[in-house]
Amino acid sequence: MSKVTVVGAGNVGATVANVLAHKDIVREVVLLDIKGDFAKGKALDSYQQASIDYYSTRLVGTDDYKDTANSDIVVITAGIPRKPGMSRDDLISTNAKIVGSVTKSILEHSEDPIIIIVSNPLDVMTYAAHKVSGLSDKKVFGMAGILDTARYRAFLSMELGVSVKDIQALLMGGHGDTMVPLPRYTNVAGIPVTDLISESRLDEIVERTKKGGGELVKLMGTSAWYAPGAAAAQMVAAIVRDEDRIFPVCARLNGEYGLNDIFLGVPVKLGKGGIKEVMELKLNEKEMADLNTSANHVKDVVDLFNTMGIS
Numbered sequence: 001m002s003k004v005t006v007v008g009a010g011n012v013g014a015t016v017a018n019v020l021a022h023k024d025i026v027r028e029v030v031l032l033d034i035k036g037d038f039a040k041g042k043a044l045d046s047y048q049q050a051s052i053d054y055y056s057t058r059l060v061g062t063d064d065y066k067d068t069a070n071s072d073i074v075v076i077t078a079g080i081p082r083k084p085g086m087s088r089d090d091l092i093s094t095n096a097k098i099v100g101s102v103t104k105s106i107l108e109h110s111e112d113p114i115i116i117i118v119s120n121p122l123d124v125m126t127y128a129a130h131k132v133s134g135l136s137d138k139k140v141f142g143m144a145g146i147l148d149t150a151r152y153r154a155f156l157s158m159e160l161g162v163s164v165k166d167i168q169a170l171l172m173g174g175h176g177d178t179m180v181p182l183p184r185y186t187n188v189a190g191i192p193v194t195d196l197i198s199e200s201r202l203d204e205i206v207e208r209t210k211k212g213g214g215e216l217v218k219l220m221g222t223s224a225w226y227a228p229g230a231a232a233a234q235m236v237a238a239i240v241r242d243e244d245r246i247f248p249v250c251a252r253l254n255g256e257y258g259l260n261d262i263f264l265g266v267p268v269k270l271g272k273g274g275i276k277e278v279m280e281l282k283l284n285e286k287e288m289a290d291l292n293t294s295a296n297h298v299k300d301v302v303d304l305f306n307t308m309g310i311s
Contacts, residue, residue, distance in 0.1 A: 002026045002240050005068040005110075007102050008077035009033035009061065011222075012118060014042045015229025016075050016236075017059060021046055023233065024055040025240050030071065033078075036063030069109040073239060075143075075232050076129065078102050079119035081223045092301065095119050096128045096310045103132045114239060114274045117142040117250070118232050120223070122175040123298045124305050126250045126263045137252040138274040144175035145248025145265045146231040151212040152181055155205045160196060162188055169193075171209070171248055172265050173294030179265065180290045181206045185281070235270060242272035246279065256280045257288070259295055262302070 002025075006017045009031050017031045031046075033039035043061030050056065060067060068074070079095035099119050106113065115133060117126040117140070126142035133140055148171045157164040166189040173180035183202055186193040193202065208215070216224040238245040248267050253259040256266065256278050267279040283291065 002072040003028045003030070003070060004236055004240075005030040005032060005071040005074045005106065006077065007032050007074065007106070008079070008119075009035065009039040009042045010077065010081070011225030012229050012232075013075070013077040014046070015225050016077065016118070016232045017043065018046045018049075019230050019233035020236055021050065021055055021057040021059055022053055023237050024057055025237055026057055028058045028060065030068050031059060031061045032063065032065065032068060033061075034063055036061070039063060065105045065109055068106060071106070071110040071113050073114045073116065073236055074106050074110065075116045075118060075236065076102055076125075077118040077229075077232070079125070091120055092124060092305050093308055093310070095121070095125060096305060096308070099125045099129050100132045100310060103129045107133060112139070115140045116232060116235055118228060120175075121301060123250055123263050123265075124301045127302055128305065128310070130252065130263070136274075137254070138276070141252075141268075141275055142175070142250030142263065143228070143232045143235055144179075144250045145171055145267075146234060147228050148175065148179055148181075148209065148212070148265070149248060150227050150231060152186075152205070152209040155208055155212075156186070156188070156193060156197075159201070159205060160188065167193075170267060172267070173291055174298040175250065175265060176213075176297075177210050178294040178297045179210055180287065180294055181209055182287060184284070184287070238270045239272065239274060244269050244271045244276065246270075249275070251275055251278055253278065257283070257291060259292075262295055262298060264291075264295055264298055 006013045017029045031039045031043045040061030043059040047059040119125045122142045122144045130140040149169045153167040170185040171181045268275045269277040
């Protein structure tokens with residue numbers, strides 16, 4: 001069975017570790033944080049839950065990267081959270097240094113792991129981790145689309161009064177206000193969502209989805225953690241189980257959708273070894289224009305990152 005390390009024992013990281021432990025599909029989850037006792041406490045609390053919820057996954061808390069040795073998958077959640085009034089772009093300098101340092105430290109003890117980035121701003125943090133790691137495009141990618149589609153599906157469920165289980169949806173593009181929800185690829189038990197909701201109301205739900213993270217920051221004073229943590233754990237499960245799940249993730253594009261050398265949210269086939277295939281959809285003119293707008297925004301943020309000289 002696999003060994004998974006989660007870096008960052010805050011709300012998101014602890015949720016990733018706890019949800020993953022409940023799935024009972026990995027041998028060990030290491031929860032690492034610069035606050036070692038904090039990580040140890042979170043891990044111990046979660047492991048004491050094992051006999052109650054009946055899972056065997058061992059959880060270990062630490063501040064020592066030696067304990068992460070031989071990790072198969074690493075989930076990086078470390079970084080400062082977004083505060084009210086703070087854009088994701090404001091986080092670049094601090095979080096890029098954190099993500100870069102974490103990636104280097106992980107690679108000192110684990111050879112060729114799969115790295116999943118959760119830290120914000122997501123698209124540029126994934127780019128930064130890939131640049132620092134030198135790993136394959138298939139092994140470094142970001143969690144965004146699963147969370148964004150979960151929010152989209154939740155809002156649609158609330159609107160229609162149906163189970164979220166029957167809603168299938170897809171989003172593409174950057175993680176943030178320029179994401180591209182795709183109503184044409186959204187259905188409820190096979191029924192196109194456009195047959196069930198008016199165009200104007202659907203547009204309102206799409207806009208709420210785009211600002212879903214900001215809505216929660218305003219309500220709570222910090223970023224969300226239950227849904228992001230569960231989304232990252234779902235990605236780990238797809239890899240460990242070699243499920244070939246089709247998920248929207250932040251992946252490097254090499255000509256797909258006419259885009260090159262950019263990390264952007266697209267549907268991929270996820271299984272053993274990481275990304276097995278980037279799925280290239282036949283987008284219509286408006287969808288393609290929206291995707292290019294989102295890509296240009298991500299490129300601007302990456303260009304800003306590159307001017308900072310962070311390595």
